[in-house]
Amino acid sequence: MTKTILPGATIGIIGGGQLGQMMSFSAKEMGYKVIILDPTPDCPAAQVSDNQIVAEYNDLAQLIELAKRCDVLTYEFENVDAETINEVKKYTEVPQGTKALTITQDRVFEKNFIEKSGFSAVPHVVIDNIFEYHRAVEKLGAPVIVKTTRGGYDGKGQILVEDPENVCYADIEELLMHGTCIVEKKIALKKEVSIVVSANSSRQTSIFPVIENVHRHNILHLSSCPALISTETENKIYQIGEKLAQNLELVGTMCIEFFISTTDEVFVNEIAPRPHNSGHLTIESCNISQFDAHIRGVCNLAMPKIKLLQPAVMVNLLGQHLQPAKEALSKHVEWHFHDYGKAESKNNRKMGHITILSDDLRETKNAIEKNSIWDV
Ligand code: ADP
Ligand code: MG
Numbered sequence: 001m002t003k004t005i006l007p008g009a010t011i012g013i014i015g016g017g018q019l020g021q022m023m024s025f026s027a028k029e030m031g032y033k034v035i036i037l038d039p040t041p042d043c044p045a046a047q048v049s050d051n052q053i054v055a056e057y058n059d060l061a062q063l064i065e066l067a068k069r070c071d072v073l074t075y076e077f078e079n080v081d082a083e084t085i086n087e088v089k090k091y092t093e094v095p096q097g098t099k100a101l102t103i104t105q106d107r108v109f110e111k112n113f114i115e116k117s118g119f120s121a122v123p124h125v126v127i128d129n130i131f132e133y134h135r136a137v138e139k140l141g142a143p144v145i146v147k148t149t150r151g152g153y154d155g156k157g158q159i160l161v162e163d164p165e166n167v168c169y170a171d172i173e174e175l176l177m178h179g180t181c182i183v184e185k186k187i188a189l190k191k192e193v194s195i196v197v198s199a200n201s202s203r204q205t206s207i208f209p210v211i212e213n214v215h216r217h218n219i220l221h222l223s224s225c226p227a228l229i230s231t232e233t234e235n236k237i238y239q240i241g242e243k244l245a246q247n248l249e250l251v252g253t254m255c256i257e258f259f260i261s262t263t264d265e266v267f268v269n270e271i272a273p274r275p276h277n278s279g280h281l282t283i284e285s286c287n288i289s290q291f292d293a294h295i296r297g298v299c300n301l302a303m304p305k306i307k308l309l310q311p312a313v314m315v316n317l318l319g320q321h322l323q324p325a326k327e328a329l330s331k332h333v334e335w336h337f338h339d340y341g342k343a344e345s346k347n348n349r350k351m352g353h354i355t356i357l358s359d360d361l362r363e364t365k366n367a368i369e370k371n372s373i374w375d376v
Contacts, residue, residue, distance in 0.1 A: 002201045003093055005072045005299040007031030012070030012092070013045060014057060018340040018350065019076035019275050020045030022283070026291040032299075037066045044340040045076070060084060067091035074252060074298045078105045078273050079151060095201045095298050100248040100273035107149040107182055107270070114268045117247050119240050122259065122267045123185040133172055136183035137164050143186040148178050154348070155218020160186065187267060191260040193227045195241040196279040198253040198293035204303040205245055206293050208286060210237050211278045213257075219348060222368065223278040224313045224361050225285060229260065236266055244271065253294035255279055277316070277350070284336050284355045285312035310357045313364045315374065317352035319345040324373045325354065334358075 005011075007030050013020045016038030024034045024045050034049040039056050046052035051069075055062035058081060067073055067088040074096060082098040082105075103109045111121040125136035126149075137144055142164050148157035159175060161167050175181050192215065196208040212227035213220055227234070241256055248254070248271075255276030257269040279290035287307045288296070296303060317325050317338075322345060329337055339352040358364040368374060 009071035012066045012073040015076035016043035016045035022291045188262045194278040197245045199250040206303040252297040281312040281314040319349045322351040
């Protein structure tokens with residue numbers, strides 16, 4: 001499909017969280033109209049869009065209603081049912097198709113796809129019961145991480161097993177109740193990095209500079225760009241990004257997360273077929289953001305070469321950080337402050353982020369680490 005959607009047309013977005021909100025900012029700036037489908041009235045994306053359909057993500061009748069009212073349909077998260085997309089495709093353009101969705105919403109499909117493309121996924125074993133779990137631990141050797149194959153995010157649906165002699169089997173059984181799981185070798189990490197790649201239906205791509213990520217309790221805490229990695233590793237990551245985008249028939253924005261081991265091996269951790277938290281710093285630091293690139297991609301506009309205008313650090317504001325950060329805002333002229341406008345603040349829930357443009361990444365990161373806002 002190579003239909004070009006011009007400003008003035010209407011974009012429908014399934015999902016109204018912060019990713020939908022930032023997609024909508026980009027779309028509105030360019031003159032598109034935006035309709036959001038989300039069950040929460042006045043959700044973050046609806047606050048900055050033209051209209052909202054208040055409905056669950058699997059409400060087929062309402063999804064068809066959205067499709068009829070828009071010229072092109074996209075989504076902010078990967079857990080949209082592929083069959084549903086095939087159904088709504090009859091009523092509007094869905095240039096992203098379902099290939100990337102289907103592969104990335106299942107960790108087993110995703111790892112098979114990574115390996116078939118010629119790259120290293122983290123060593124893992126697929127398990128369906130506790131006996132297979134034991135065999136997997138024997139094969140891989142501790143420490144391992146048990147993960148559900150579907151629906152996990154921010155470390156949810158994962159159990160770290162440091163010592164197999166000392167593990168709560170009930171917890172593992174509980175994960176297995178959700179269906180097939182994987183047991184993954186825990187990698188001794190030197191660094192985590194990610195790359196954002198965007199494409200349009202005419203197969204033009206934009207590839208963003210490599211971003212370095214720090215997680216806390218399995219939740220992204222801080223990202224910085226450019227990543228401080230060797231040129232060899234950087235080139236390898238670009239090559240993987242381009243190849244996976246091509247093999248996924250990418251349209252719109254995706255992000256690939258990588259592990260770099262202490263022995264400098266590069267593993268593809270996971271792929272998100274949508275803009276990603278680690279790419280938020282592209283809003284201020286690049287010539288176009290990952291959200292602009294997503295809108296350009298799904299509307300089939302030309303994809304520019306990405307330039308990093310200034311190095312940047314992004315730090316997340318979780319529920320426990322938002323209020324102290326607001327109170328400190330007037331003292332920090334360097335903060336690009338983003339509050340997503342979520343009605344309910346919860347511990348560890350992503351409520352906003354701050355981006356700081358900086359020519360001294362180390363100093364900027366140190367200042368964040370010293371700031372008591374992020375102690376909890
Ligand atoms: P999610 O879908 O929750 O993002 P991930 O698999 O990316 O799931 O795990 C979240 C974080 O947990 C990773 O970014 C990393 O910090 C840590 N982690 C997960 N799997 C491994 C692993 N096999 N080895 C080392 N760290 C891991
Ligand atoms: Mg992840």
